[in-house]
Amino acid sequence: MNRIIQKVAVLGSGVMGSRIACHFANIGVQVLLLDIVPRELTEQEQKKGRSLEDKEVRNRIVNEALQNALKSKPSPIYDTAFASRITTGNLEDDLPKIKEYDWIIEVVVEKLEIKQSLFEKVEQHRKPGTLITSNTSGIPMHLMCKGRSDDFQEHFAGTHFFNPPRYLRLLEIIPGPKTDPKIIDFLMGYGDRFLGKETVLCKDTPAFIANRIGVYSIISAIHTIEKLGMGVSEVDKLTGTVIGRAKSATFRTMDVVGLDTTVNVATNLKQVLTHDESKDRFELPKSMKVLHENKWLGDKTGQGYFKMIRHKDGSKELKEIDLQTMEYKDAEKPRLKSLDEAKSIEDLKERIRFLVNYQDRSGEFFRETFYDLFRYCSFRIPEIADELYRIDQAVSAGFGWEYGPFENWDILGVKETVANMEKAGHKAADWVYEMLEAGNDSFYKVVDGKRNYYDISSKSYKEIPGQGDFILIDTLKGAKKKVWGNEGANVYDMGDEVLLLEFHTKMNSLGAEVVQGINTAISMAEKSYKGLVIGNEGGNFSAGANLAMLYMFAGDQEFDEINLMIAQFQNTMMRVRYSDVPVVVAPHNMALGGGCEMSLHADAIQAHAELYMGLVEVGVGLIPAGGGTKEMTRRFANAIVPGDVELNRLQEIFMNIAMAKVSTSAQEAKGLGYLEAKDAITLNRKRQLADAKSRVLSLYEQGYSRPIQQTNIKVLGKTSLALFEAGITGMIYGSYISDHDAKIARKLAYVMSGGDLSSATEVSEQYLLDLEREAFLSLTGEKKTLERIHSILFKGKPLRN
Structure with a gap:
């Protein structure tokens, strides 16, 4: 069914309604959010001389609800700017506007008579063919749509979001007695692809599934x-x-x-x-x-x-x-x-x-x-x-x-x-015994690379529908697609001559075994494949480098070992950028420190919408030295256009790193400069690896060739150093930062300025990497840095010293 959703009307602005409105705004849809008209003035409204006829008063309930939602933590919206996509109104003055909307979602109080009354009014204004759904958590569909026209009932269904709608993946789809099957197919697909949900078809039974x-x-x-x-x-x-x-x-x-x-x-x-x-x-x-x-x-x-x-x-x-x-x-x-x-x-x-x-x-x-x-x-x-x-x-x-x-x-x-x-004393249903007696000893199994489930009616295994759009690591394992592995990483053949590197260390930290995995996977891909995806299905993409190993070396003052470790990590990140095949990184949830640096060096990023990305090394007394400082400085230089106030833009990037700023979504990561125009966002986590693979193949088909290392990165030398120093000094005098914070910030400033150069100069990536490594190495010798690392490792919380 070719149905385009550009405008959605949400009726009811309570906890769920306002947050559903925000999630539609997240994906670029224009939203009309309506609620009831107040019956009494507040004390504040009385003091202002307002009346119940004033628009400000009539829209008070919906406006307050939306503002409360936008202020809530965690935020229901990817970027505060997206709130402009939501228009508010009330159910008396603005209900006629729904005739201009493609989808009407009812999210009012869970009382059947109230919903039925609202639907009666909706039918007076709704354009025939418009989707009409309810977010009810349990009221039967057949009761809600009773007495409505055939067109209404054919386009009516339950769309039960779970709270909070942005974060919980489930969207239950419940057909009514006369719902057109094409409408259900559309809702199942739209929820999956556009809203990023696990869409589950439910029967109209109490509380659904x-x-x-x-x-x-x-x-x-x-x-x-x-x-x-x-x-x-x-x-x-x-x-x-x-x-x-x-x-x-x-x-x-x-x-x-x-x-x-x-x-x-x-x-x-x-x-x-x-x-x-x-x-x-x-x-x-x-x-x-x-x-x-x-x-x-x-x-x-x-x-x-x-x-x-x-x-x-x-x-x-x-x-x-x-x-x-x-x-x-x-x-x-x-x-x-x-x-x-x-x-x-x-x-x-x-x-x-x-x-x-x-x-x-x-x-x-x-x-x-x-x-x-x-x-x-x-x-x-x-x-x-x-x-x-x-x-x-x-x-x-x-x-x-x-x-x-x-x-x-x-x-x-x-x-x-x-x-x-x-x-x-817990006897299972008869069909479980019948399954076992027939020699079927599991509910799921992988057949020809596809996950199958035991179908009770046919007493056989059937393929779970829709898997063609997904690539899941468990399925690759079951299909014996693993082609290499060590204790911390595995390489799988994803099909179509694309490899997947998956790592599975604690918090997916990037230690020696993962570094080996990256280099091995790239070598294998360069020899026999079209490209490589780096991604995993852990709770987080990566919490960064292996701090325990660094702490051990630093405590023993093994600085040569630390220097070698940093150099190896830098070289590996550069290899992600400068290989003979396209490398796409697929970060999700936390992608911090080294996890962020790996992503920054990819030919393209296929990010999940829920992405908490940042260079956070300052929090443990260090600076980004896996190419992160270099890369953000390079991006600054490449983005300069005539007329730019260069120092202002560089200072913004400096502050993001110095304050260890982390994005709260992939959209915000764009604003912080971690994602670029070439990078893409997947809303449904189950689709992310498949989307990343498609990106690899697209880059290959476009005639991918290895990029050339950059040697003309403009750095500002003493000019930017002076600006940074003024800011750092002001922060110290204002007691906003400690002396050790200032020391770290000065090291960061030195690298981003290209050193103590007398004037603006063009330098190479390797030049900045060397400065990065030198600054990082010097900080590992600081007692206060070791205290910060110790606090993270053994107490699980950051230390300000």
């Missing part, structure tokens, strides 16, 4: 927690990133989201689920009942499962609820033997297997909650989804899980887990 499974998992787990006598902090330590779930784990997540949200969904499900064999499990646990009755709903009320006490002296004290007494106590810092032993297990799948089988209370908790969830999900097919992969997609994308329920079941081994489940 993600909330049905996710809320069951939470409520059931709390019943188990109370039964085992576990504590809040203990559980959050067990249910976060250690098992591949969100950092906020269980109770912290509920406080952030708001306990009332979970309670409302659970209470509604218990009422409406007449045929759910486990509906009684949705009965609220004791702790949830007490907290809800006391209106201790989490962050929105100042206390929930956790409570932060702020003392007059500015100190803070964290309390947690005692699930037995329901009184607050000091937050615990539990030491769990199972987690201590699991620390050394880097592979998440191995760690999950280890923890679930551990013989202590934490293992008992994992077994009880995992087995119960597996059983529940097996009975939800075909009720909420015909295909099991949709459940995994929805839960993973909606709740931030690395692996969904059936994927976790595969990790533990389906056959042995079914036997263990029976012993624990």
